[in-house]
Amino acid sequence: MSHQPVAIVGIGQTHHKRKRADVSMAGLVREAAQRALEDANMDWGDIDTVVLGKAPDFFEGVMKPEMYLADALGAVNKPMFRVHTAGSVGGSTGIVGSHLVSSGRHKRVLSVAFEKQSEGNAQFALGGGKGASIGAGGAFAPFIRSYIQRSGAPEDIGWMVAVKDRLNGAKNPYAHLKLADITIDKVKESPMMWDPLRFLESCPSSDGACAVIFTDEDGGKAASKPPAWVLATAMKSEPGWYSGRDPVNPQAAHACAQEIYKAVGITNPREQIDCAELYVPFSWYEPMWLEAHEIAAPGEGWKMTQSGATALDGDFPVNMSGGVLSSNPIGASGLLRFAEAALQVRGLAEDHQVGGANLAIAQAYGANAQFFAMWAVGSSLNPLG
Amino acid sequence: MADTVQEFVFNLTFPFTRTLGSTLSTFSSALAQGQIIGVRTGGRVIAPPLEYDPDTAADSGTDWVRVGPKGTVSTWTWVPEPTNLHPLDHAFGFAFITLDGADTPMLHLVDTGSESAMAAGMRVEAKLKAPADRVGRIDDIIAFVPAADPSPSEGAGEPFVAPEENDITEMDAYCDLQYVDNASPTTIMWAKALMEGRIIGQKCPQCDRTIVGPRGMCSVCAIELDESHIVEVPGRGVVSNFTIVTPTPYPGQTETEPFARCSILLDGADAVIAQQEILDVPVSEIRVGIHVEVVWAPENERSAADIDNRSRGSGGDIIVGWRTTGEPDEPAARYLDRMM
Amino acid sequence: MAPTENDIAIVGFAQLPPERRTNLTESDLVLRSTREVIAQVGIDKSEIGFTVSGSCDYLSGQGFSFVQNTDAYGMVPAINESHVEMDGAFAMYEAYVRLLQGDIDIAMAVGVGKNSNSDPSTLFTVEFDPYYLTPLGTDTWTLAALQARALIDSGKATERDFAEVVARNRANAKSNPFAQVKGDYSVDELLAADYVRNPLRRHDLPPTTDQAAAVILARGKRAYDLCERPAWITGIDHRIEAHLPTVRKDITTSVSTRLAAEAAGVGKGPIDVAEIHAPFSFQELILRESLGLDASTEVNPSGGALAAHSVMTVGLIRVGEAANQIIKNGKNRTLAHTTSGPCLQQNLVCVMEGDQ
Numbered sequence A: 001m002s003h004q005p006v007a008i009v010g011i012g013q014t015h016h017k018r019k020r021a022d023v024s025m026a027g028l029v030r031e032a033a034q035r036a037l038e039d040a041n042m043d044w045g046d047i048d049t050v051v052l053g054k055a056p057d058f059f060e061g062v063m064k065p066e067m068y069l070a071d072a073l074g075a076v077n078k079p080m081f082r083v084h085t086a087g088s089v090g091g092s093t094g095i096v097g098s099h100l101v102s103s104g105r106h107k108r109v110l111s112v113a114f115e116k117q118s119e120g121n122a123q124f125a126l127g128g129g130k131g132a133s134i135g136a137g138g139a140f141a142p143f144i145r146s147y148i149q150r151s152g153a154p155e156d157i158g159w160m161v162a163v164k165d166r167l168n169g170a171k172n173p174y175a176h177l178k179l180a181d182i183t184i185d186k187v188k189e190s191p192m193m194w195d196p197l198r199f200l201e202s203c204p205s206s207d208g209a210c211a212v213i214f215t216d217e218d219g220g221k222a223a224s225k226p227p228a229w230v231l232a233t234a235m236k237s238e239p240g241w242y243s244g245r246d247p248v249n250p251q252a253a254h255a256c257a258q259e260i261y262k263a264v265g266i267t268n269p270r271e272q273i274d275c276a277e278l279y280v281p282f283s284w285y286e287p288m289w290l291e292a293h294e295i296a297a298p299g300e301g302w303k304m305t306q307s308g309a310t311a312l313d314g315d316f317p318v319n320m321s322g323g324v325l326s327s328n329p330i331g332a333s334g335l336l337r338f339a340e341a342a343l344q345v346r347g348l349a350e351d352h353q354v355g356g357a358n359l360a361i362a363q364a365y366g367a368n369a370q371f372f373a374m375w376a377v378g379s380s381l382n383p384l385g
Numbered sequence B: 001m002a003d004t005v006q007e008f009v010f011n012l013t014f015p016f017t018r019t020l021g022s023t024l025s026t027f028s029s030a031l032a033q034g035q036i037i038g039v040r041t042g043g044r045v046i047a048p049p050l051e052y053d054p055d056t057a058a059d060s061g062t063d064w065v066r067v068g069p070k071g072t073v074s075t076w077t078w079v080p081e082p083t084n085l086h087p088l089d090h091a092f093g094f095a096f097i098t099l100d101g102a103d104t105p106m107l108h109l110v111d112t113g114s115e116s117a118m119a120a121g122m123r124v125e126a127k128l129k130a131p132a133d134r135v136g137r138i139d140d141i142i143a144f145v146p147a148a149d150p151s152p153s154e155g156a157g158e159p160f161v162a163p164e165e166n167d168i169t170e171m172d173a174y175c176d177l178q179y180v181d182n183a184s185p186t187t188i189m190w191a192k193a194l195m196e197g198r199i200i201g202q203k204c205p206q207c208d209r210t211i212v213g214p215r216g217m218c219s220v221c222a223i224e225l226d227e228s229h230i231v232e233v234p235g236r237g238v239v240s241n242f243t244i245v246t247p248t249p250y251p252g253q254t255e256t257e258p259f260a261r262c263s264i265l266l267d268g269a270d271a272v273i274a275q276q277e278i279l280d281v282p283v284s285e286i287r288v289g290i291h292v293e294v295v296w297a298p299e300n301e302r303s304a305a306d307i308d309n310r311s312r313g314s315g316g317d318i319i320v321g322w323r324t325t326g327e328p329d330e331p332a333a334r335y336l337d338r339m340m
Numbered sequence C: 001m002a003p004t005e006n007d008i009a010i011v012g013f014a015q016l017p018p019e020r021r022t023n024l025t026e027s028d029l030v031l032r033s034t035r036e037v038i039a040q041v042g043i044d045k046s047e048i049g050f051t052v053s054g055s056c057d058y059l060s061g062q063g064f065s066f067v068q069n070t071d072a073y074g075m076v077p078a079i080n081e082s083h084v085e086m087d088g089a090f091a092m093y094e095a096y097v098r099l100l101q102g103d104i105d106i107a108m109a110v111g112v113g114k115n116s117n118s119d120p121s122t123l124f125t126v127e128f129d130p131y132y133l134t135p136l137g138t139d140t141w142t143l144a145a146l147q148a149r150a151l152i153d154s155g156k157a158t159e160r161d162f163a164e165v166v167a168r169n170r171a172n173a174k175s176n177p178f179a180q181v182k183g184d185y186s187v188d189e190l191l192a193a194d195y196v197r198n199p200l201r202r203h204d205l206p207p208t209t210d211q212a213a214a215v216i217l218a219r220g221k222r223a224y225d226l227c228e229r230p231a232w233i234t235g236i237d238h239r240i241e242a243h244l245p246t247v248r249k250d251i252t253t254s255v256s257t258r259l260a261a262e263a264a265g266v267g268k269g270p271i272d273v274a275e276i277h278a279p280f281s282f283q284e285l286i287l288r289e290s291l292g293l294d295a296s297t298e299v300n301p302s303g304g305a306l307a308a309h310s311v312m313t314v315g316l317i318r319v320g321e322a323a324n325q326i327i328k329n330g331k332n333r334t335l336a337h338t339t340s341g342p343c344l345q346q347n348l349v350c351v352m353e354g355d356q
């Protein structure tokens, strides 16, 4: 029978930095993969297949780098697969890896996602190799302006998200930015980058990698540490552009969440989900995704931020890891979200652990806010009882 | 068509910098000193060294071994006409060369002057750049040349003691690729209309949406749109949203000061043209609701040279930008959601 | 056969005519190929449960090139969709695995490559080890030539054998309306040409092709609604080897192909037709051996990769051609193969069978 249960038994990530001057590209992905193997109490030889995800190859200037990385990731004589779905790619890499187990194709799958942005320049790559690149911030700023206007949110919501995620990041030993002394004033006074987005409301550019090991039900039950169970996965896409498209509230974002909620039996996301890792590269995306993923009612997402509900000690913590605002190796950013959700339900998130987290969701999005990847993970196969 | 360009040359050039990590740094730093090294891992000496055993992915460790500078060619080929990316500008060979002291070959150039001099089993030796010119990259070895004395390399196979700290930890990797794309029929249609001072859209017969710019399809209905679907759209509209970009410097960046790009909802067309520049409003005063009209370059100064398949609605050098009409602003709320 | 819900078949295949240089964009090519295959199987696009494409930014010279290509799917309402930076045959593999999840019945896989934008003698230098190979301008022709020379030196083949592969594929291509390079050539005539990379001549190298292709897969009984004689995928696997050919034990054979073929069950019965993706003539000889094919198998009736070679599409076309041998041509058991990377680094093998 298809669709067998999938357990996450190994999670690893690098220390993310603006520039990981101490490692090669192979060294970077191996650092994450070796931590995941250690977590799973496995060795390279235990892995059946490797899935590699990353954003455009222009970032590092290596075409299809999975070819060069095959032996570095222990894939020799095994299947190796390469995913690229723009910003959502890290999430897709996790989902494609989990499907290789749920379909019964493989028993132990290693998904790795990375970006070594310091090798090149993200603005260059995002501009297609041309000048006057508006970058991701430039592309999303109009959407954010529109959201602020239609929701009536006060201007400090974005600043609050920027502070909250950085304080969470300060608790995460792997985070790139650890800004324990960040304040609303500091965010507010930081330079305007893409009006209305300020410097401290924007994600950094990081070198980093993330690795996740999936296994089947038996493997999950036999694991030495508590596993996370993949309860549902979804990838939804819509066109980046058509006349009248509303990129603030993408149809695909709704569809993606609805599919997950239906599969898991979630009828009241705000109540039933314990915490969420959402892809928030710019502060305002927290309330925007809370609404587009139907966790908050339309126009109400910012109130969750404002009330402190999304803080680590709130009733719906968001981006416990510090999120994309604290670490952004683009290709890995999605898998980092997915991995943090799994860490939470495994109870292994240490200083950024949400107490009693049994059901978590993670999301990543890409391109013109048009590609969405999401999964729900649980501490058991039926966390809602 | 004389006034639109059929082919576009695009040079993808970028100075990448690669950090090396400890194994490659050790190799690079030794090479810059004139010593080629390998690493003993899994019972064999791999040269140049990899940081992992390719068979098992285990860490290779630091059992460094001196190899070369002489070696034996096992397999070879010949490059009669080098490209701009090859290190030599005259005909040369590529070969698998097993350096003395190594168990696996390395790929490198062999400069023999003639193809007929190439042979499996030939003894060659590394010809290095002058010490001052070495950067620790694999092309510090200019090429291998036939060995004057075929006897074994001195010291090959002996341990190499790496310094406490490597002096080379990075390498430059200059990307220099040329692309030649040709204008698609849709791009030509768009460019031709612009040259005539017309902005065109294509109206989807299925969903009635108008798409401005050279796309050639409706992304909602997945149907092809061609010349028969052309509609003319007005060169007037209202700024519906905008982005102000503080440029970050990168190689190839053409902007230094903050610049604005606006979405304009075209009058009566229910279509938005994106990423446009407003000429007579300072960046700090750009706002939603301004009435604007297109500013064409004088006919004799128009050029479609920049309108390629990736411009997706750019006006190239034909649309200079947009200017205010002087009409009172529209309420922002009515337009703000029309980013597209 | 009475399919189970885990049996998955190719039920439709469309390819566009290969061109040395198209004036269309990749998005245009995706639109045309997908519309054609959708029309062929007679479904509405809304019936497709998953869509996945394979393409490559570096080929077209544009970052995020696949994003624009997705305009061709008409993703309103939103669809299940993904992309691989691999040949469309690997996209097909992802579609196959996605169908195994059991929640959808129909999937579409697409491959597209506008190869003419770039120069194959320089482009692939950036696909190789960035520290040891790229700085030397190591090109894909050179690595293939080194492998060809090793094959000759091993005594397994001669330059004449290479030319015979070329002559046969080009002759086969004459009856393939989707061949770019075809015709009757004598082996002696071919051997008279100059080397591009000794021992390889121009005709031993793949042509440069712009092309797109799409297949539709269906699960279980649904396959019969879309196709009279579905090409059931009875085995599929892919494997990769160490990147540097210099650390592989023997480049005159393809370990990854052999492993993939074993896992796909190639040897469980006779293969009527094999569509092999050998970008370089001599690689067909290595692949035949590693796939375990004997003289009873007809190889590359389409003319194979030497007749048209759109990187990112060529592998999916092998799948489509091998499927069509079952769907349209009455064959019972066929094989499709695709490769990627230097000296056959990565290989996918797919075995398909028709109802008997």
Ligand SMILES: [Zn+2]
Pocket: B204, B205, B206, B207, B208, B209, B218, B219, B220, B221, B222
């Ligand atoms: Zn339409």
